[in-house]
Amino acid sequence: MVQSIMVPVDLAHKEQLAAAVAIAVQLAKADLAKLTLAGVTSSAPSEAAHNPAEYAEKLAAYAAEISDRAGIPVAAKPLVDVDVAADLGGLLIKAAGDMGADLIVMASHVPGFMEHIFASNAGYVASHAKCSVYVVR
Secondary structure, eight states: OOOEEEEEEOGGGGGGGHHHHHHHHHHHHHHTOEEEEEEEEOSSOOSSOSSHHHHHHHHHHHHHHHHHHHTSOEEEEEEEOSOHHHHHHHHHHHHHHHHTOSEEEEEOOOOOHHHHHSOOHHHHHHHHOSSEEEEEO
16 A cells, blocks of 8 residues: 655656656555655756746646646645756655655656666666656656
């Protein structure tokens, strides 16, 4: 039985998160688990937001939107880092541990050439997290 589910989200690509979010919602409802959306941003302006405060507001709004649609509480956990590209996998694993998540439901993409050279974020998290990881493509 799952008690806490973390879903990493990229607000710049919300449309690609639909399947992972839907599965996380189903699992949270079935087990009455806490559901948290974790989003990572840098302190510099990005495609998703101009600054960390704006990012936190947008992440909270996205969590509220999912909560309203699903009929369950959904929390938002914004994370700020100076080098998101380099640190993302480690940040997500640490956040899952800090919040006591026993499941990470994570969206992935269709692997391409670069994944043969560099591990994908989902692959890294699945390989190194101490909790279960459900990767949704």
